[in-house]
Amino acid sequence: MTTKAFVIGHPIAHSRSPLIHGTWLAENGLDGSYEAIDVAPADLPGFFERLRAGEFAGGNVTIPHKEAVFALCDSVDELARMIGAVNTLVVKNGKVHGTNTDYLGFLGNLDANAPTWSDGPNDAMIIGAGGAARAVLVALRRRNGGKVHVLNRTLGNAQALVDEIDGPFSAHGFEDFAKLAPHIGLVVNTSSIGMNGTRFDWLDMSLLPKTALVTDIVYTPLETPLLAEAKAHGLRTVDGLGMLLHQAVPGFAAWFGVTPVVTPQLRARIEATLDH
């Protein structure tokens, strides 16, 4: 019997997940399908009934459902609770289990593209304090021994984030960048700055150590102004597309029973869709 998986959202047409999972299904010769399904918020409970009836092995959840599915899942793991969002569902024996794979996507991307990034404790700076910042903070808590400074436009949102997740974390406004920069080994942009030509006008790359790694989880455009500037200053950079690809790995493995590989060919296929 064909094993079926999905991504649900509203709207959903923009999702690149069908191309990612479709590529892996074909590469592995599996009898499976992965479809994008537009589910309006009011229809979410009905969709969960289809899940419990066994129509799908599981799937991904995207905007605007990442928080709403909490109440509908039969179980949600500790990780998704800490991050505050579910992006992956796995159905077993009529029960729907929710998890979050964004933190694994973030780690997988850095491990693949900057393998020594977590050697030794490294003080890090996260810019932004939204949903994605939570996943990155959880990831750094697990893998990076240093302090993490969260810089955000709205200081109160950064403060709320560091208060909720236990660790050597502190909250700052953007004006603290210059003071913190000389001690930073890793800069992660999780804010939406970088999309649609927006840029940081306060971020002076020359204040960062020459060994610093700069990564942006925004991947449209692939080379954000932040990454372009970091490169111009001779700093190492990792773009955000790999996070999208790596976060898809655990879901595919759970639904289809094969751990897929993020290959340069897969990346090229997705990259080709970014301007569309």
Ligand code: NAP
């Ligand atoms: P979110 O929850 O809406 O948070 C947005 C963050 O950006 C907040 O910290 C917000 O600051 C800040 N921000 C927005 N506009 C700003 C501006 N004009 N100036 C300064 N700060 C601004 O969004 P999210 O879910 O965390 O996602 C953030 C970005 O990450 C999106 O571009 C998303 O596409 C990307 N993302 C990528 C991946 C991946 O796989 N690569 C995964 C998840 C998300 P305030 O608190 O002050 O509002």
